Amino acid sequence: MPLEDYTIVIGLEVHSELMTKSKLFCGCSTSFGSEANSQVCPVCLGLPGTLPVLNKKAVEFAVRAGLALDCNIATFSKFDRKNYFYPDLPKAFQVSQYDIPICQKGHVDFIVNGEKKTVGVTRVHLEEEAGKSVHSGATISTSDFSLEDYNRCGIPLIEIVSEPDMRSPEEARIYMETLRNILRYAEVSDCKMEEGSLRCDANISLMPKGATKFGTRTEIKNMNSFRAVQKALEYEAIRQAACLDRGEKIVQETRTWDDAAGVTLPMRSKEEAHDYRYFPEPDLVPIVLTTEYIDKIKNDLPELPVAKFHRYITEYALPEYDADLISANKDLATYFEAVLENYKDAKVVSNWLMGEFMRLLNEHEVEITDVKVKPKDLAKLFELQDKGTISSKIAKTVFEEMFISGKDPETVVKEKGLVQISDVSEIEKIVADVIKNNPDPVAQYLEGKEKVLGFLVGQVMKFSKGKANPQMANDYLKKALAELK
Amino acid sequence: MSIIDKKTVEHVANLARLYLTDAEKEDMTEILNKILDFEQKLAGLNTDGVKPMAHAVPLENVMRDDTVEESLSVREAFLNAPCEAEGFFKVPRIVEKD
Numbered sequence A: 001m002p003l004e005d006y007t008i009v010i011g012l013e014v015h016s017e018l019m020t021k022s023k024l025f026c027g028c029s030t031s032f033g034s035e036a037n038s039q040v041c042p043v044c045l046g047l048p049g050t051l052p053v054l055n056k057k058a059v060e061f062a063v064r065a066g067l068a069l070d071c072n073i074a075t076f077s078k079f080d081r082k083n084y085f086y087p088d089l090p091k092a093f094q095v096s097q098y099d100i101p102i103c104q105k106g107h108v109d110f111i112v113n114g115e116k117k118t119v120g121v122t123r124v125h126l127e128e129e130a131g132k133s134v135h136s137g138a139t140i141s142t143s144d145f146s147l148e149d150y151n152r153c154g155i156p157l158i159e160i161v162s163e164p165d166m167r168s169p170e171e172a173r174i175y176m177e178t179l180r181n182i183l184r185y186a187e188v189s190d191c192k193m194e195e196g197s198l199r200c201d202a203n204i205s206l207m208p209k210g211a212t213k214f215g216t217r218t219e220i221k222n223m224n225s226f227r228a229v230q231k232a233l234e235y236e237a238i239r240q241a242a243c244l245d246r247g248e249k250i251v252q253e254t255r256t257w258d259d260a261a262g263v264t265l266p267m268r269s270k271e272e273a274h275d276y277r278y279f280p281e282p283d284l285v286p287i288v289l290t291t292e293y294i295d296k297i298k299n300d301l302p303e304l305p306v307a308k309f310h311r312y313i314t315e316y317a318l319p320e321y322d323a324d325l326i327s328a329n330k331d332l333a334t335y336f337e338a339v340l341e342n343y344k345d346a347k348v349v350s351n352w353l354m355g356e357f358m359r360l361l362n363e364h365e366v367e368i369t370d371v372k373v374k375p376k377d378l379a380k381l382f383e384l385q386d387k388g389t390i391s392s393k394i395a396k397t398v399f400e401e402m403f404i405s406g407k408d409p410e411t412v413v414k415e416k417g418l419v420q421i422s423d424v425s426e427i428e429k430i431v432a433d434v435i436k437n438n439p440d441p442v443a444q445y446l447e448g449k450e451k452v453l454g455f456l457v458g459q460v461m462k463f464s465k466g467k468a469n470p471q472m473a474n475d476y477l478k479k480a481l482a483e484l485k
Numbered sequence B: 001m002s003i004i005d006k007k008t009v010e011h012v013a014n015l016a017r018l019y020l021t022d023a024e025k026e027d028m029t030e031i032l033n034k035i036l037d038f039e040q041k042l043a044g045l046n047t048d049g050v051k052p053m054a055h056a057v058p059l060e061n062v063m064r065d066d067t068v069e070e071s072l073s074v075r076e077a078f079l080n081a082p083c084e085a086e087g088f089f090k091v092p093r094i095v096e097k098d
């Protein structure tokens, strides 16, 4: 039967590196891009006789993340060892949290196709990052040896486990994007998927529409972008539906997403690989948090995207679309609010940010935080437009110059001679020239084809290099033409 | 009562990458069963009113500030490594050949 007759069930396990300066259990730096194995010590190399000491900031960040996801924060939690042999894990166990995670029972809310969706967060726990393997061959199975860099090993991570609440690959992608926005707002992770500081594994299964018992699931790994999350899950849903239609059983297995080929492939793993034999980590003592400590972190949390979204609608009367787009991006929201400190009309600002601003950001590949235009200068540009000093068309030219040079709008207008022509005699002169140079359209207008006026106004604007006041151009053109009748 | 048989010992040894002789396996079966027997005794004790412990030492919140300390030099990092290549720890093939 077609895919539409199945219900797709998706749950995600998301890993996010925390923005601490030092690692979870040792003082090695967490900075990205250093020489291989230059940020390692006896603790994170797992040398015998060493003892881990927990990073206070990592605990705070995990609590912040949990609160931002509306979780219950455990006043008592502990660490456990997850045992497995893999060369990126020099101790042969990962310090993680098994039965008592630091945060539980939260949720992530977002909008899909105009409908509100809530995805439950089962748990958030703290654990350590593994090292990075470079394989000698093209793939792990064709490599005779591998090279290990342990700089990343021991960086604090949170793992965020969702409930199997997502019903489409699109929902899974939007969940990931929303999660990234929240974690960035909470300032716990920079969430760069391309640097691996945000990653996800997905569990996906199908069941016939109307059924309540989930089908056998597969786990998908190696999705390195938001787009890949959606693509991989779309592929896997179709693959599973085809299997079921052929009367085959879904094999519960881990599959890897091959982005170039656009397919998921089974990963080879030994049967024992999932026997992790968790046991309490004897080298670390429990984490006990007071309600005062938790409340303080809660009070220090910045306004989160959902709250901003609602405030933009009630306080600034923005349409939902604008409010959603701007509130989702922390940097954009910060910029938006800074412009509003000097300019009242929120809709003018949001239109500009979603239009010209975004266009130039993409064109010049600039991050919002690196934009040269000061928010107060953008406010000034709107004022010049309101006062009629420049036309809306010229405003775009001025903004482009501001974007490149960082100059304020008044300077740009002066330097480039972009002041709008509102001088009656000057406009009349241009109008006369346009009438003289366009005898045919003028004749048509005089015969009653009023639509031609638009063309003639356009000619006035073109002739004045966009500087003529459009309203005046329109008025004086009409007046001059009336006199010819 | 014997909970652990030789097969379980072989499984656990394999998970831990321990290579035991037959005699060692016999020996280990006996030792592990003795340990579990002792734990059975503990399980029979009355623990009403005793709070469960997460750790043998009565400590909590042993933490450090988030400050960067000096790491080993790259040269020092490899002093115990069986094999090094181009600044990396070189490890043998990870998955079996096709």
Ligand SMILES: [Zn+2]
Pocket (backbone or CB within 6 Å): A023, A026, A027, A028, A039, A040, A041, A042, A043, A044, A045, A154
């Ligand atoms: Zn270290």
